[in-house]
Every structure is written in structure tokens, then in C-alpha cells.
Amino acid sequence: MKALFLKALIGSVLIAGISYAEDFKPNGSLGVTQTFYGNSGKYKTESSHPSAVLNYNFTKAWSLSLQWDRVWNMYNYTNGENEQDNSFSGPKATLSNNHGVLGNTKIKWSSSLMVENEAEFNNSNQTYILAQTAFDFLEYIPKGEYIQATQFAFSPMYVYGWSTKGASGHVNTGVLSLLTNWQLPANFTFKFNTYLFREWYEGSFEISSSNQSYKTANYFMILAWLEYSKELYKVNEQTSLVFNFAGGFDPYISSNRKAAGWDPFISGNQMYEWLNPTVSSGDYKSTYALFALPQLEVVYNYSQDLSLSVFAQVKYSNQVWGNTEKDWKLQPQGGIGITYNF
Numbered sequence: 221m222k223a224l225f226l227k228a229l230i231g232s233v234l235i236a237g238i239s240y241a242e243d244f245k246p247n248g249s250l251g252v253t254q255t256f257y258g259n260s261g262k263y264k265t266e267s268s269h270p271s272a273v274l275n276y277n278f279t280k281a282w283s284l285s286l287q288w289d290r291v292w293n294m295y296n297y298t299n300g301e302n303e304q305d306n307s308f309s310g311p312k313a314t315l316s317n318n319h320g321v322l323g324n325t326k327i328k329w330s331s332s333l334m335v336e337n338e339a340e341f342n343n344s345n346q347t348y349i350l351a352q353t354a355f356d357f358l359e360y361i362p363k364g365e366y367i368q369a370t371q372f373a374f375s376p377m378y379v380y381g382w383s384t385k386g387a388s389g390h391v392n393t394g395v396l397s398l399l400t401n402w403q404l405p406a407n408f409t410f411k412f413n414t415y416l417f418r419e420w421y422e423g424s425f426e427i428s429s430s431n432q433s434y435k436t437a438n439y440f441m442i443l444a445w446l447e448y449s450k451e452l453y454k455v456n457e458q459t460s461l462v463f464n465f466a467g468g469f470d471p472y473i474s475s476n477r478k479a480a481g482w483d484p485f486i487s488g489n490q491m492y493e494w495l496n497p498t499v500s501s502g503d504y505k506s507t508y509a510l511f512a513l514p515q516l517e518v519v520y521n522y523s524q525d526l527s528l529s530v531f532a533q534v535k536y537s538n539q540v541w542g543n544t545e546k547d548w549k550l551q552p553q554g555g556i557g558i559t560y561n562f
Contacts, residue, residue: 345385389423502542
């Protein structure tokens with residue numbers, strides 16, 4: 221079955237490549253970013269986050285993304301009070317296809333298949349497969365004078381995860397999501413995504429309350445953030461100072477189970493920021509992470525294909541979530557990035 225799938229996939233790629241050979245040139249980008257995080261007040265959150273992303277469009281319809289993220293503490297984590305264990309490694313690969321419009325409609329159809337491995341370096345390792353398809357109704361959304369949609373897609377998703385190291389178990393997740401992006405006045409953009417999903421647990425993936433464990437759970441999640449970007453000063457033709465901002469819910473999530481012990485994969489996969497609140501005071505019955513992240517960035521375009529950036533930013537967010545949300549702290553952040561387009 222696996223060999224048959226690979227043959228079909230290779231055949232589709234070759235056919236697509238022949239069809240678009242005359243007017244398409246494969247292209248892509250390679251980006252590397254190194255981010256450093258400081259402490260959040262009394263909370264020990266100091267950590268380092270290198271990230272590498274390779275995007276390659278090998279036909280007009282097919283693209284491949286390879287990404288690796290590594291996060292580690294910049295201190296000796298002892299599981300003491302007000303400490304956050306950031307030990308994490310997450311390589312993933314995503315194959316995407318743009319199917320074009322659906323039949324005689326204006327609905328844009330796309331699909332993707334992602335495989336990710338998550339290691340927390342505590343004798344725990346999980347692998348996830350995320351299959352997603354999206355139907356974008358953007359062309360049917362009226363365009364206002366001040367507000368215009370740039371995405372309005374219904375996207376079913378399916379996630380299968382299993383333990384590849386440590387206690388055995390697996391999880392199935394069925395998701396129905398609405399993915400929207402909006403262009404606002406004064407160069408503001410707004411993302412508002414909603415997710416309804418149900419999970420079925422087995423073994424190490426089960427969630428528990430004080431007196432019982434659950435085989436299933438239902439969730440409702442919102443991811444919503446406002447973004448802004450403006451060039452403040454142009455030093456020369458190659459160098460500029462830019463102000464960026466992002467802020468909002470990351471995420472708001474509620475569940476029919478007052479239980480803890482498991483973070484839904486889809487939450488971490490879709491959220492904006494890399495670091496969760498430091499302390500989980502309970503469960504996902506009804507909770508949220510709320511953040512604001514202003515940034516100053518110096519961008520240097522060495523050539524048309526190569527650019528460098530240095531940035532400094534500060535995150536303001538709640539460090540406790542679960543039964544309550546509290547301890548709003550500032551966390552200094554900074555880093556450097558390089559992007560090569562080919």
C-alpha cells in the first residue's frame with residue numbers, strides 16, 4: 221500500500237511538472253532564526269530557540285516545507301517553583317497541494333499532509349500525522365471600504381498521534397475549523413480562527429480528573445490576534461528600521477472535561493507564540509493565554525535573494541492559566557534571522 225501511494229505521488233508530480241514546464245520555474249526559500257528569551261518577572265523562562273525552515277515549490281501546485289525547531293532552557297531546570305521546562309525538539313515535514321478552484325465555483329481548494337515528531341527529553345516522544353484540506357470562499361465575501369477578507373476557509377482536519385518512546389498510547393482527533401484573515405485600515409491585519417474538535421484517547425494520552433480518566437473529550441478553541449507592521453526609518457536602499465506588533469488570544473480554549481494531563485496537539489501546532497504560560501493551574505475547562513508582542517527590527521537586504529534581520533521585542537502575557545489566568549509579566553526577547561530565496 222505504501223509503495224503504491226509513493227508511485228501515485230511521484231506520477232502526479234511528474235505529470236504536473238510536464239504540464240507547467242514551459243511557464244514555471246521551481247523556487248523556494250531557506251530561513252534560519254535564533255531567538256533568545258529572558259525571564260518573565262519571578263518566573264524562570266530564560267531559553268533559546270533556534271529554528272530552520274526550508275520551503276520549496278517544485279511545481280505550480282505542489283510544495284514541500286521542512287522545519288526544525290529546538291527549544292532549551294538557559295539554566296539548570298530542577299522542576300522547582302516558578303520554573304518552566306522548555307526542553308523540546310520538533311522536526312516536521314509538510315507536503316501541500318493547491319488544487320485550484322472547485323468545479324465551476326470560485327472556491328479555492330488546497331490540501332496538506334504533515335508529519336511531526338515531538339521530543340521533550342523526559343523519556344517521552346510522540347509522532348503526529350496531520351491531514352488537512354481547506355475550501356476558501358474568499359471570492360464570495362463582500363469587500364468593504366475599510367475591511368476586506370484575505371481568507372475565509374472551512375478546513376476539516378484529522379490528527380493521529382502515537383507514542384514512539386515511553387508509555388504506549390495513541391490519540392485520534394477530528395477537527396472542523398474556520399480560518400479567516402482580514403485586512404484592516406492603517407496596515408493592520410486580523411486573524412480569527414475557530415476550531416471544534418473531538419479527541420479519542422488510549423493509553424498514555426488519556427486525560428484525568430481527581431477521580432477518573434476519560435477516553436474522549438470535546439474542545440472549542442479560538443486563536444485571534446491583531447498584527448501591524450510599519451517601516452519607521454529607511455537608512456539607505458538596503459537597510460531599514462521596522463516596527464512590528466502582534467497580540468491577542470493564543471489560544472482561548474474550553475472543554476467539556478474538567479481534566480488535565482494532556483495538551484491537545486492542534487493547540488500547539490496552530491498557536492502564534494512558542495512558549496506557553498509557565499504554570500498550568502488546572503485544566504482546559506475554560507482558559508486562555510493573552511499576549512502582546514511589540515518588536516523593533518533592523519532589516520538588511522544584502523541582495524535581491526539574501527536578507528538579514530536583527531530584532532528586539534518584549535512579550536506581555538499571563539504566566540498562569542487553567543482554573544485562573546494571572547501574573548501578567550514582561551518577557552524580553554531578541555534574536556537574529558537570515559533568509560535566502562532561490
